[in-house]
Amino acid sequence: MSKSSDQFDNSDCVCSFGMKLTWDINDPKLPQDTKQYDAFQEWTDGYVRYIYSAEDKNAQRHLSGWAMRNTNNHNCQILKKSCLGVVVCSRNCTLADGTKLQLRPAICDKARQKQQKKLCPNCSSALELVPCRGHSGYPVTNFWRVDGKAIFFQAKGVHDHPRPESKSETEARRSAVKRRMASPHFSQKRRLVEPEPGRYHDMPFPNIHQLTMETPDRFSIIAESNFPIQTQHYTPFQNTEPYKFPYDTHGPTAMADAASPLQKPSNHRLYMARPPCGYDFAVPGYLSSAPYPTALYKDPASPPCEAELNKSCSGLSGMPHTTSSLPNHERSYPDATTKHHSWKQILGKGPYGERGEYPQLSANANHYYNTEYPCRYTGPSPNTPTALQTIITTTTKVSYQPCPKPSVVKYGESIYDMKGLSNCNSVLEETSPNTYSDLKIPEDSSVIKTALSYQDAVPTKIERTENFEGYRYSSYSSNSCPERLAHPYRYEGGEY
DNA sequence: AACTGCGGGTCAT
DNA sequence: ATGACCCGCAGTT
Numbered sequence: 025m026s027k028s029s030d031q032f033d034n035s036d037c038v039c040s041f042g043m044k045l046t047w048d049i050n051d052p053k054l055p056q057d058t059k060q061y062d063a064f065q066e067w068t069d070g071y072v073r074y075i076y077s078a079e080d081k082n083a084q085r086h087l088s089g090w091a092m093r094n095t096n097n098h099n100c101q102i103l104k105k106s107c108l109g110v111v112v113c114s115r116n117c118t119l120a121d122g123t124k125l126q127l128r129p130a131i132c133d134k135a136r137q138k139q140q141k142k143l144c145p146n147c148s149s150a151l152e153l154v155p156c157r158g159h160s161g162y163p164v165t166n167f168w169r170v171d172g173k174a175i176f177f178q179a180k181g182v183h184d185h186p187r188p189e190s191k192s193e194t195e196a197r198r199s200a201v202k203r204r205m206a207s208p209h210f211s212q213k214r215r216l217v218e219p220e221p222g223r224y225h226d227m228p229f230p231n232i233h234q235l236t237m238e239t240p241d242r243f244s245i246i247a248e249s250n251f252p253i254q255t256q257h258y259t260p261f262q263n264t265e266p267y268k269f270p271y272d273t274h275g276p277t278a279m280a281d282a283a284s285p286l287q288k289p290s291n292h293r294l295y296m297a298r299p300p301c302g303y304d305f306a307v308p309g310y311l312s313s314a315p316y317p318t319a320l321y322k323d324p325a326s327p328p329c330e331a332e333l334n335k336s337c338s339g340l341s342g343m344p345h346t347t348s349s350l351p352n353h354e355r356s357y358p359d360a361t362t363k364h365h366s367w368k369q370i371l372g373k374g375p376y377g378e379r380g381e382y383p384q385l386s387a388n389a390n391h392y393y394n395t396e397y398p399c400r401y402t403g404p405s406p407n408t409p410t411a412l413q414t415i416i417t418t419t420t421k422v423s424y425q426p427c428p429k430p431s432v433v434k435y436g437e438s439i440y441d442m443k444g445l446s447n448c449n450s451v452l453e454e455t456s457p458n459t460y461s462d463l464k465i466p467e468d469s470s471v472i473k474t475a476l477s478y479q480d481a482v483p484t485k486i487e488r489t490e491n492f493e494g495y496r497y498s499s500y501s502s503n504s505c506p507e508r509l510a511h512p513y514r515y516e517g518g519e520y
Numbered sequence: 521a522a523c524t525g526c527g528g529g530t531c532a533t
Numbered sequence: 534a535t536g537a538c539c540c541g542c543a544g545t546t
Contacts, residue, residue, distance in 0.1 A: 085524090086524085086525090093523095093524090094523095094524065094525055094526080095536090095537075095538075096525095096526075096527060096528085096529090096537090096538080096539090096540095097535095097536075097537090098527075098528090098535095098536095100526075100527085103525075103526095104536095106537080106538090130522070130523090131522075131523055131524075132521085132522055132523060132524090133539085133540085134521090134522085135521075135522055135523085162536085162537065163537090165536095165537095191523095
């Protein structure tokens with residue numbers, strides 16, 4: 025198609041295979057000549073497409089790290105699932121060991137209702153379901169379609185909330201709890217959070233399984249730190265089948281192998297849970313502290329980039345990225361229902377509602393975003409204007425043109441230009457900075473990085489949406505290089 | 521008990 | 534027509 029696509033064809037898989045081909049889940053005919061499949065992606069995020077082998081067990085099960093529930097789209101050909109978000113402590117309390125509670129919402133409606141009636145095991149305040157509004161105000165949706173020997177996957181939207189426990193983590197935790205319960209030595213006390221600082225960090229690979237196995241029921245341990253290094257629960261890059269870890273008995277060694285080189289240096293799971301400020305605000309810390317901050321967009325070893333980022337982003341937040349000082353949850357807080365309702369009102373009503381474009385923030389909306397859901401939206405910031413401009417530039421470069429009904433072409437083209445961001449696999453392995461330039465990634469990585477502040481800047485609803493989505497497509501349309509890449513920039517909330 | 525997929529149905533755009 | 538969402542059913546884990 026485009027020259028860039030040719031490049032991709034020639035290059036060593038700089039993006040997911042699915043992304044290389046232009047298709048949409050709704051296409052009457054999907055690519056049939058698939059000779060190469062994508063490795064299963066547990067934590068897809070953004071507008072991505074993958075083509076899995078029909079043999080892939082995880083794909084067969086339509087698994088996702090995110091809590092996705094089935095959604096009837098009246099199309100038996102395509103299975104549609106929408107994200108349920110994440111369950112957190114309504115007070116955003118910090119566990120004794122500096123972690124945050126980020127539970128996986130029960131998929132079953134009934135079970136979820138029960139779940140929400142429970143109290144935070146740490147502070148006994150209510151649990152709160154943070155709904156996913158990453159797709160134009162609606163939950164991120166995943167589409168699955170079996171066609172021929174392949175399973176086509178397409179995701180729409182960018183999760184605007186922290187990750188919950190993955191399914192495997194939840195399962196592991198449950199089974200662990202069961203074992204404990206069954207054990208005569210089991211002590212109820214042990215089920216409560218036991219800080220043991222450093223405990224997890226001392227582990228070679230303090231993966232969630234280990235954590236959850238040792239921690240109380242219902243806990244998803246997300247270490248909080250001033251170094252909001254974002255890591256993926258398992259493997260950020262599509263190397264091995266990360267999702268298998270939970271089922272396999274590989275243990276730490278396997279984790280090590282699976283972990284990306286970038287991931288290793290850091291303390292795993294040093295997520296910043298629900299940072300006080302939005303999107304961008306986690307970036308500075310992330311960038312400054314992470315050993316591989318800008319990796320995805322630029323040569324990982326590109327200090328200027330980091331510095332640049334720090335500069336541009338830190339100003340945005342106007343707050344330390346350190347986590348929790350935020351009183352955001354300390355304020356009196358409407359109950360989740362009310363809150364969400366208000367959100368719905370904001371998005372669901374009025375001219376902006378439906379499309380979910382972030383409406384011009386009314387005082388209300390602003391309040392909502394800034395305080396209750398700081399992660400979703402950040403109020404005006406000093407650097408906003410600049411950021412806006414940058415973003416627009418970016419989207420322009422990308423040439424992404426939002427379309428109500430994603431057309432293959434539009435999709436493809438915009439993605440092609442940027443998808444070099446994906447597949448960090450090859451990028452990492454090759455460690456070739458040139459890869460990026462060859463891929464036409466915006467030289468100015470800060471462009472993307474600063475894009476976070478975009479939200480505030482975009483003047484109009486439409487622009488906002490378009491730019492935003494354009495940005496999304498361009499910046500992290502690929503999940504192959506998942507979280508590390510994507511999250512720092514977008515993440516407003518919690519994990520990073 | 522909870523998960524998962526299916527499909528009938530409603531509602532809003 | 535489309536998409537989001539609710540609900541119940543049934544099979545599975």
